[in-house]
Amino acid sequence: MKRIYLDHAATTPVHPEVGEAMLPYLTERFGNASTLYSFGREAKEALEEAREKVASLIGANPQEVFFTSGGTESDNWALIGVMFARERKGRHLITSAIEHHAVLETCRFLERRGFEVTYLPVDADGLVDPEEVKKALRPDTVLVSIMHANNEIGTIEPLEEIGEMLQQREVLFHTDAVQTVGSIPVDVKALQVNLLSLSGHKLYGPKGVGALYIRRGTRIWPFIHGGGQERNRRAGTENVAGIVGLGKACELAAVDLEERAERLKQLREQLIEGLFARIEDIRLNGHRTRRLPNNVNICVEGVEGESMLLMLDWEGIAVSTGSACSSGSLEPSHVLEAIGVPPAIAQGSLRFTFGRENSEEDVERVLEVLPPIVTRLREMSPLR
Numbered sequence: 001m002k003r004i005y006l007d008h009a010a011t012t013p014v015h016p017e018v019g020e021a022m023l024p025y026l027t028e029r030f031g032n033a034s035t036l037y038s039f040g041r042e043a044k045e046a047l048e049e050a051r052e053k054v055a056s057l058i059g060a061n062p063q064e065v066f067f068t069s070g071g072t073e074s075d076n077w078a079l080i081g082v083m084f085a086r087e088r089k090g091r092h093l094i095t096s097a098i099e100h101h102a103v104l105e106t107c108r109f110l111e112r113r114g115f116e117v118t119y120l121p122v123d124a125d126g127l128v129d130p131e132e133v134k135k136a137l138r139p140d141t142v143l144v145s146i147m148h149a150n151n152e153i154g155t156i157e158p159l160e161e162i163g164e165m166l167q168q169r170e171v172l173f174h175t176d177a178v179q180t181v182g183s184i185p186v187d188v189k190a191l192q193v194n195l196l197s198l199s200g201h202k203l204y205g206p207k208g209v210g211a212l213y214i215r216r217g218t219r220i221w222p223f224i225h226g227g228g229q230e231r232n233r234r235a236g237t238e239n240v241a242g243i244v245g246l247g248k249a250c251e252l253a254a255v256d257l258e259e260r261a262e263r264l265k266q267l268r269e270q271l272i273e274g275l276f277a278r279i280e281d282i283r284l285n286g287h288r289t290r291r292l293p294n295n296v297n298i299c300v301e302g303v304e305g306e307s308m309l310l311m312l313d314w315e316g317i318a319v320s321t322g323s324a325c326s327s328g329s330l331e332p333s334h335v336l337e338a339i340g341v342p343p344a345i346a347q348g349s350l351r352f353t354f355g356r357e358n359s360e361e362d363v364e365r366v367l368e369v370l371p372p373i374v375t376r377l378r379e380m381s382p383l384r
């Protein structure tokens with residue numbers, strides 16, 4: 001049976017050319033980039049080349065790119081590093097209710113340390129209203145952190161408008177762009193952000209490597225303490241092979257970014273139309289058009305997401321659901337809750353996220369397999 005992977009928002013396979021680029025840095029070019037002899041120098045050169053590639057994909061200067069262990073560390077560093085560095089100015093931070101846990105849990109940590117956080121609501125499509133951001137600003141607001149696109153429902157936030165408004169004030173702007181870098185054009189100047197998080201494994205690079213863009217002149221504390229790597233801002237011997245992989249992934253992403261987005265959008269539309277034509281009582285979550293080209297998120301009434309996920313898995317199809325089974329109860333996702341999906345309906349959520357290797361045949365297979373699964377589950381369901 002051919003397996004079909006439709007969970008690229010969770011992670012992507014390493015592109016073969018990325019794997020090839022990394023291999024020498026796991027074998028003969030194993031030097032520590034902080035050493036002065038040739039082994040070290042070639043590692044250092046590889047780091048700087050990767051930095052240029054990452055910077056080029058997001059319209060930054062290479063000096064503004066700092067390597068981390070991934071999206072989670074970048075988010076933690078941006079929030080904690082800025083709030084601690086600017087404590088004298090104020091202790092207030094604004095974010096949205098639909099951020100990834102990497103941001104939300106960092107906010108909770110900051111709240112326990114005496115900082116204040118405003119969690120902005122979103123509308124039914126998952127959009128943050130720039131006017132609401134403006135209204136939430138206070139004299140002691142130091143930072144606004146709003147994600148570029150949501151990882152569950154795919155909604156793309158109006159960052160340009162928020163960035164423009166914050167430019168006129170002394171408030172820093174961070175975005176978690178983990179789901180957009182490599183998927184849609186991302187330009188730090190157009191978005192007017194001071195800080196931006198990205199992650200390797202969402203764009204066909206390896207896991208455990210990412211970067212934080214820090215605009216020149218931004219005051220931020222280091223988050224990992226130790227040696228003087230990354231110009232004294234992020235200690236620890238660099239993950240050279242991982243960073244080379246991230247650089248290569250960024251280079252490859254740039255080559256066909258817009259054509260790929262267009263192709264994935266067609267698969268997205270094919271799936272949305274096909275699902276609505278074949279299954280009754282479903283709803284699309286997220287904005288209809290301002291959404292990631294590869295994201296389809298639906299709720300199927302009267303059926304549990306986990307049951308559909310497992311039955312699709314038996315057919316070799318990998319998807320994800322917004323409800324996570326924890327401590328025996330099915331917790332609906334905070335994102336679906338924030339856009340107002342009733343808890344009983346949120347239980348039936350499914351997320352499909354396409355990638356490079358998917359084709360129309362994959363969509364056809366889902367459209368062949370899912371409707372009978374829904375029918376069977378609905379027949380068995382006590383909910384209907």
Ligand code: PLP
Nearest residue numbers: 070071072100102151176178199
């Ligand atoms: N932010 C968003 C929006 C994500 O989707 C993810 C990954 O799921 C992360 C942050 C965390 O990134 P990483 O897995 O590289 O730590």
